[in-house]
Amino acid sequence: xxxxxxxxxxxxxxxxxxxxxxxxxxxxxxxxxxxxxxxxxxxxxxxxxxxxxxxxxxxxxxxxxxxxxxxxxxxxxxxxxxxxxxxxxxxxxxxxxxxxxxxxxxxxxxxxxxxxxxxxxxxxxxxxxxxxxxxxxxxxxxxxxxxxxxxxxxxxxxxxxxxxxxxxxxxxxxxxxxxxxxxxxxxxxxxxxxxxxxxxxxxxxxxxxxxxxxxxxxxxxxxxxxxxxxxxxxxxxxxxxxxxxxxxxxxxxxxxxxxxxxxxxxxxxxxxxxxxxxxxxxxxxxxxxxxxxxxxxxxxxxxxxxxxxxxxxxxxxxxxxxxxxxxxxxxxxxxxxxxxxxxxxxxxxxxxxxxxxxxxxxxxxxxxxxxxxxxxxxxxxxxxxxxxxxxxxxxxxxxxxxxxxxxxxxxxxxxxxxxxxxxxxxxxxxxxxxxxxxxxxxxxxxxxxxxxxxxxxxxxxx
Amino acid sequence: xxxxxxxxxxxxxxxxxxxxxxxxxxxxxxxxxxxxxxxxxxxxxxxxxxxxxxxxxxxxxxxxxxxxxxxxxxxxxxxxxxxxxxxxxxxxxxxxxxxxxxxxxxx
Numbered sequence: 119x120x121x122x123x124x125x126x127x128x129x130x131x132x133x134x135x136x137x138x139x140x141x142x143x144x145x146x147x148x149x150x151x152x153x154x155x156x157x158x159x160x161x162x163x164x165x166x167x168x169x170x171x172x173x174x175x176x177x178x179x180x181x182x183x184x185x186x187x188x189x190x191x192x193x194x195x196x197x198x199x200x201x202x203x204x205x206x207x208x209x210x211x212x213x214x215x216x217x218x219x220x221x222x223x224x225x226x227x228x229x230x231x232x233x234x235x236x237x238x239x240x241x242x243x244x245x246x247x248x249x250x251x252x253x254x255x256x257x258x259x260x261x262x263x264x265x266x267x268x269x270x271x272x273x274x275x276x277x278x279x280x281x282x283x284x285x286x287x288x289x290x291x292x293x294x295x296x297x298x299x300x301x302x303x304x305x306x307x308x309x310x311x312x313x314x315x316x317x318x319x320x321x322x323x324x325x326x327x328x329x330x331x332x333x334x335x336x337x338x339x340x341x342x343x344x345x346x347x348x349x350x351x352x353x354x355x356x357x358x359x360x361x362x363x364x365x366x367x368x369x370x371x372x373x374x375x376x377x378x379x380x381x382x383x384x385x386x387x388x389x390x391x392x393x394x395x396x397x398x399x400x401x402x403x404x405x406x407x408x409x410x411x412x413x414x415x416x417x418x419x420x421x422x423x424x425x426x427x428x429x430x431x432x433x434x435x436x437x438x439x440x441x442x443x444x445x446x447x448x449x450x451x452x453x454x455x456x457x458x459x460x461x462x463x464x465x466x467x468x469x470x471x472x473x474x475x476x477x478x479x480x481x482x483x484x485x486x487x488x489x490x491x492x493x494x495x496x497x498x499x500x501x502x503x504x505x506x507x508x509x510x511x512x513x514x515x516x517x518x519x520x521x522x523x524x525x526x527x528x529x530x531x532x533x534x535x536x537x538x539x540x541x542x543x544x545x546x547x548x549x550x551x552x553x554x555x556x557x558x559x560x561x562x563x564x565x566x567x568x569x570x571x572x573x574x575x576x577x578x579x580x
Numbered sequence: 581x582x583x584x585x586x587x588x589x590x591x592x593x594x595x596x597x598x599x600x601x602x603x604x605x606x607x608x609x610x611x612x613x614x615x616x617x618x619x620x621x622x623x624x625x626x627x628x629x630x631x632x633x634x635x636x637x638x639x640x641x642x643x644x645x646x647x648x649x650x651x652x653x654x655x656x657x658x659x660x661x662x663x664x665x666x667x668x669x670x671x672x673x674x675x676x677x678x679x680x681x682x683x684x685x686x687x
Contacts, residue, residue: 161597161599161600161662162596162597162662162670162671163663163670164662164663164670165600165661165662165663165664166663258599258601259599259600259601259602259641259657260601260641260657261601365648366608366610366649366650369646369648369649370592370606370608370649370651372646372648372649373604373606373608373646373649373651373653374596374606375596375597375598375604376598376604377598377599377602377604377641377642377655378642378644378653378655379644379646379649379651379653380644380646394648395648396648422600427664427665430665467665467666469665469666471668476668477668478668478669478674478675479668479669479674479675479677480659480666480667480668480669481634481635481659482633482634482635482656482675482678484632484633484634484678485678497665497666499665545664545665546663547660547661547663547664547665548600548601548661548662548663548664551599551600551601551661
């Protein structure tokens with residue numbers, strides 16, 4: 119294909135996490151982009167949403183952004199693509215977004231269109247079979263290979279899709295695509311590669327565009343940015359009148375949330391940005407050339423998995439006595455001992471987060487002198503709610519009774535803001551940050567296409 | 581020797597998750613002069629940031645100087661995955677503060 123260029127509009131780096139700013143979005147839509155694309159996922163939000171199969175984003179914000187994008191895409195007649203639906207990209211999140219798109223299309227009486235979607239959950243059986251067959255599920259970021267115990271402790275697993283299911287759905291005539299968990303860059307790179315643009319520039323386009331206005335300055339999130347790809351370069355333009363894409367903001371974004379600014383791994387290869395060149399193209403546009411794509415010799419899919427540890431309660435106390443502050447570790451040790459006498463050494467977790475000492479940085483905190491007052495958050499975690507509440511209550515209230523030899527205040531060792539402990543969401547952990555080999559890049563990502571719009575069930579537009 | 585704090589030279593000093601097992605730190609300068617001065621000073625190295633955070637160098641997975649963005653960047657393995665019980669900063673967004681006070685020699 120010999121198209122001169124394709125232009126992609128991205129209004130939001132994490133759809134649903136905070137609503138799109140519609141002013142710059144409308145300015146972007148008025149320039150008639152070829153695709154309207156946004157990623158909706160993140161593993162920044164911790165393991166809870168994946169484990170418990172929920173979203174961290176309120177439904178109203180998700181619906182708002184989907185509606186704004188769908189109406190614009192319909193109005194100018196271009197495809198709309200969403201990656202990693204509902205924060206986690208789990209199957210229930212894909213279904214949720216598909217329902218929302220159907221509902222919005224009905225409400226606005228949009229003409230019929232084709233709605234494509236794909237799932238990305240991976241069953242534990244699948245990985246068990248792989249492991250039984252001698253195939254390692256390889257740990258990332260210093261993790262060991264997946265053990266049967268960690269797999270067993272996992273509640274839900276998603277695989278990170280490449281460009282493949284997106285391009286398959288475009289081939290099937292989808293006008294709107296709702297994706298399961300996907301690498302951020304591929305929702306842009308897929309259509310660009312499908313249209314014949316070089317892989318390296320296509321993946322770079324996706325890499326730099328996926329966080330929308332985070333690649334612009336001055337700082338201001340959720341504003342629209344447009345990326346244009348040609349056979350020679352990628353150009354990035356901020357749509358908010360007060361924002362600009364500069365060499366500094368665009369090259370700086372290559373570092374964001376990545377351990378290394380030079381390399382980006384996706385299913386099927388690696389983007390090498392070592393030799394990228396950045397130029398100011400016009401006042402609000404930066405031009406990038408020189409990325410390289412290195413195809414992988416083996417197809418390995420990244421996996422994310424979360425498992426429940428237990429029910430969780432939270433207690434909060436304060437300390438003002440300087441002697442107690444100086445001996446806070448002994449106060450905590452006393453309370454821990456009371457929990458141990460009641461519940462033994464294992465079968466629960468008890469954590470103390472000591473604000474005013476190292477509550478934010480934990481073991482990375484270099485400052486050794488505590489503040490004049492401490493706020494301590496106590497977490498009790500156990501298999502059931504009653505036990506979690508009692509673990510937390512014991513670990514919190516016993517701080518009041520801690521026995522310090524020289525304390526002047528003998529009426530109570532801590533201040534209670536509340537004389538209770540509070541139920542919190544269950545505790546989860548990331549059990550999988552691994553890769554597994556596949557034979558086919560579509561193997562874990564079944565695609566589906568349905569009719570949507572005013573005449574659901576009638577003949578589709580294409 | 582006269583020194584100036586890193587926070588007066590750098591435009592951006594930040595920390596953020598890089599996946600679920602690592603936190604990455606970015607020190608970004610608005611002008612190439614400040615960037616080159618800090619780079620040349622040799623004050624910010626893998627060894628010095630490991631010392632500052634009280635961790636072995638093996639916990640630093642990457643340490644790079646990134647000329648296109650006038651930036652110094654390093655990445656640290658978390659002691660546990662983000663959001664696990666006992667984690668104090670799910671997004672890893674407030675781990676950069678000790679960098680602000682690093683003293684940079686002025687020539």
